[in-house]
Amino acid sequence: MKKLLIFLILLFSFTTIVNAKEVQAKKYNHIVSLTLGGDEMLLGLVSENRIAGLSGKINEDREISNIVDKAKKFPKVESNEEILMSLEPDLIIVADWVTKKIDNIGAIIGAKVYYYKTPSSYEEQKKVIRDLANLVEEKENGEKIIKNMDDRLKILQNKIAKSYEGAKPRILMYTSFGTTSGKNTTFNDMVRLINGVNVAAEAGVDRFKDISKEKIIELNPDIIIVPIARKYDNIDKLSKFLFEDPSFKNVKAIKNKKVYFIQYKNITPISQYMIDGIEELAKVVYQLKE
Incomplete structure (x- = not known):
């Protein structure tokens, strides 16, 4: 028994040393998104002990975030410069729409600031994952994530081809803000990948516009x-607008009761969870069974 105990202690110590060396071998070991x-991609790519902090309270909303449970344990930066600096990151990951003011903070604390390009298609999303994986020296993990996405997409497309023979469904996104998604948006590409037609893009609408x-x-x-988050959207009000306005009565989607309310996280993910969104979109469009 004593020998077994000593063996287990030595084994644990060796594993700890190996893990510590593995972390130290990476260029960035104190990453903030x-x-x-960025949070969703980072948690899929690196071990948790390399993450110093994540974006903020948005990760607590299950209708918007795909990583609520995983993100709980990390400090929330929440656009607070003091918190960001206190975390002493060696790498700060931000989207290209975030203010360049972050560059100044990076310069002060000696951190690299990496801006990833906000993707507007499935292929661009895979490129972002691959580029980020290379940056954090997790190329193998990045390729596994991409393979999983591609494999699931192929299975889904085969399922649609076997179960649906009609004309391509004509689809419109309509948000509670009165906007839609046209060309050069991930939604447009998601519709294309499930063999549908985004009517806004077909009409020449580019990116996000009022409709x-x-x-x-x-x-x-x-x-x-209709993408929704109950914290921000009044579903009853949206339903009344669409179904009770007599001027909409001849719109096919209204007449045939094919208006679907889908959580934001399934329609607007900028991460590997895009494949979950594509699957959810196909599920409601084609009424696919599990």
Whole structure:
């Protein structure tokens, strides 16, 4: 018994030393992410002991974040410069839409600031993952994530091809802000990948634009997708707007009751969770069974 105890202690000590050396061998071991997409990608790529902090309270909302449980244990920066600096990161990961003011903080504390390009397609999303994986020296993990995405997409597309023979479904995204997603958006590419037509993109709408009631009637989509988060969106109000306005009565999606409310995290992920969104979109569009 005593020999077994000594063996276990030595084994634990050796494992700890190996793990410590593995961490030290990496260039960046105290990483902070300032955006939700960065948080989700980072947690999929590196071990938790290399993460010093994540973006903030957005990770606590299950309708927006895919990593609520995983993110709980990390400090939340929440756009607070003092907190960010106190974490003493060696790498700060931000999206390209974040203020360049972060560069100044990076210079002060000697951290590298890495801006990833916000993707507007599935392929661009995979590139972001691959580039970030190379940066944090986790190339193998990055390729595993991408393979998982591609494998699942292929299975899904085969399932759609076998179960659906009709015309391509004509789909419109409509948000509680009265906006839609056109060309050069991940939503447009998600629709394309499930063999649908984004009617906004077809009509020449580029990126994110306001859309009028008259335009919705003109586009006459088969399906309307409404991204929602109950904390911010009044679903009853949205439903009344779409289903009780008599001017919408001949819009196919309204007439056939094909308006689907989907959580934001399943429609707008900027991370490897895009594949979850594609699967969820296909599920409601084609009424696929599990």
